[in-house]
Amino acid sequence: MVNNITDMEFLFKALSYRKRLEILNFLFKKKEAHVCEIADELEIHSMTASRNLAILSHANLIKAKQKRNFTYYSINPKQDRFVKSILSLIKSNFEGKKYLISYSDATFFDSRIRELLENFIEPAPKE
8 A cells, every 4th residue: 555655765766676567567568477477578587577566566556476386476455546546557568558548537537637648548439
């Protein structure tokens, strides 16, 4: 949960390193993976993967689950709206989505809000 500026700072620091973003991207696609899978996919040492997983876990972005001899990591579904919004933006970017808000969703916004967010809203469909 992001309750104060310190929490926010830690969250953004956790997201400020390329390998951690690559780990998140892999987990978005794979849904769940253990350290060896992540290290192999990113072509990094398992110790490096573990250290970065610990940082993402401490920032509450991912969760760990023990299965037999392995710890499996996945995106943490229990997050506040702020963190969910940030992860949604990151995931959309990884998926190559050009617009973050669909035209139909934006029709519910106040006109001033639509104006502020115009670069993020999908254009109106052509008839």
